[in-house]
Amino acid sequence: MASASATTPTLPSTQTVWKIVRKGVPAKALVKEENAPVPKKIPKGNVLVKIQAASLNPVGYKMMRMAPNSFLKRIAEYDFAGEVVDANGNLQFKVGDQVFGSIPVGESFKTGQGALAQYTYVPAKATAHRPEGITPNEASGIAIVALTAYTALYHIGKLEAGQRIFVNGGSTSVGIYTIQLAKALGCKVYASASGKNEEFLKSLGVDEFYDYTKQPIHEALVQNPPSSKFDVIFEAVGHAYIPLYTHSEAYLAPNGTYISVGPTPDGFSETLSLLWNFFMHPKWAGGTKRRFEILRINKTGELLDEIAKAITDGKVKPVIDSVYKFEDVLSAYDKILTGHARGKVVVEVS
Numbered sequence: 001m002a003s004a005s006a007t008t009p010t011l012p013s014t015q016t017v018w019k020i021v022r023k024g025v026p027a028k029a030l031v032k033e034e035n036a037p038v039p040k041k042i043p044k045g046n047v048l049v050k051i052q053a054a055s056l057n058p059v060g061y062k063m064m065r066m067a068p069n070s071f072l073k074r075i076a077e078y079d080f081a082g083e084v085v086d087a088n089g090n091l092q093f094k095v096g097d098q099v100f101g102s103i104p105v106g107e108s109f110k111t112g113q114g115a116l117a118q119y120t121y122v123p124a125k126a127t128a129h130r131p132e133g134i135t136p137n138e139a140s141g142i143a144i145v146a147l148t149a150y151t152a153l154y155h156i157g158k159l160e161a162g163q164r165i166f167v168n169g170g171s172t173s174v175g176i177y178t179i180q181l182a183k184a185l186g187c188k189v190y191a192s193a194s195g196k197n198e199e200f201l202k203s204l205g206v207d208e209f210y211d212y213t214k215q216p217i218h219e220a221l222v223q224n225p226p227s228s229k230f231d232v233i234f235e236a237v238g239h240a241y242i243p244l245y246t247h248s249e250a251y252l253a254p255n256g257t258y259i260s261v262g263p264t265p266d267g268f269s270e271t272l273s274l275l276w277n278f279f280m281h282p283k284w285a286g287g288t289k290r291r292f293e294i295l296r297i298n299k300t301g302e303l304l305d306e307i308a309k310a311i312t313d314g315k316v317k318p319v320i321d322s323v324y325k326f327e328d329v330l331s332a333y334d335k336i337l338t339g340h341a342r343g344k345v346v347v348e349v350s
């Protein structure tokens with residue numbers, strides 16, 4: 001979205017932020033700090049953004065739970081939408097530009113910056129112009145989950161028109177983008193969620209729905225495999241779900257790929273069985289004969305522009321579960337921690 005004005009605004013010297021100060025659940029880990037400094041020295045390659053909205057991601061609370069000491073005393077969360085207030089010499093942005101993006105977790109470690117702030121600086125390469133026709137609240141929830149869906153579909157799965165994908169966790173925010181992008185590509189999409197989300201997922205274009213509360217999904221797929229096996233299985237819940245992989249020869253094509261968003265860092269036994277299956281019990285020793293990949297986002301800048309274009313072209317629509325005020329951040333965390341939000345949990349900052 002183009003800038004309304006190129007005049008550098010006068011910035012306050014202090015601001016309100018939500019800071020991680022100790023390890024634990026959000027209610028224990030976070031404090032609201034009302035006199036935090038507004039950053040003055042912006043490192044090269046970063047822009048200063050006045051935050052309009054921030055969206056929560058599971059990585060936010062997972063990091064609080066397992067935070068090493070070096071991770072403390074920094075502002076929480078990563079995904080944002082806002083307005084550039086200091087372009088800091090980055091030629092692709094100017095003051096007043098309406099933007100969205102995500103502070104990479106590693107950057108947040110280094111700089112202490114986060115999205116639950118009134119002002120934050122963010123790498124220009126992790127920032128893009130907000131597409132026309134969507135609100136800051138909608139834009140705030142795009143970056144991490146859309147980058148994840150893009151990485152799974154295009155970089156790892158290399159999905160092509162006419163192929164079949166199974167999305168475990170179709171109503172996760174990651175799943176919602178994956179389904180829409182796969183449908184836009186012309187694929188047949190199968191997805192799981194609890195029964196209450198069946199109509200919603202079908203409205204996104206899902207061809208076949210599986211209710212995980214009725215029967216374990218791998219059992220349903222073994223008993224009733226698709227007429228042609230899947231080209232990609234994307235495990236988008238984040239609980240490893242080992243049996244979905246270990247039974248996959250029944251429903252994943254021999255040259256297909258099983259992609260996992262990764263087990264929860266605190267799911268110790270799942271992580272152990274994952275390690276056992278993939279490193280101690282390889283294919284030659286009778287392990288599952290299917291390619292397995294754990295997803296890592298490794299590209300941001302240009303991809304965010306592509307995602308913005310997909311939104312402008314109407315291929316993808318952001319979905320919001322709920323919106324909270326800046327002072328109600330802890331209630332927003334209560335919602336995402338249920339594990340049953342349908343779309344993004346948004347915090348309105350200004």
Ligand SMILES: NC(=O)c1ccc[n+]([C@@H]2O[C@H](COP(=O)([O-])OP(=O)(O)OC[C@H]3O[C@@H](n4cnc5c(N)ncnc54)[C@H](OP(=O)(O)O)[C@@H]3O)[C@@H](O)[C@H]2O)c1
Pocket residue numbers: 057058059144145148168169170171172173174175192193194195196197212236237238239261262295296297336339340341342343
């Ligand atoms: N590796 C990476 O770089 C990366 C990047 C982004 C996200 N992630 C991970 O990806 C996962 C999803 O993130 P998100 O933000 O999309 O999550 P989210 O939006 O908070 O997910 C909530 C959804 O999960 C569904 N769900 C819960 N249990 C399920 C189950 N057993 N089977 C199917 N659906 C289930 C719920 O549907 P129902 O209400 O119907 O149960 C709900 O709609 C998280 O673990 C996150 O940490 C990893």
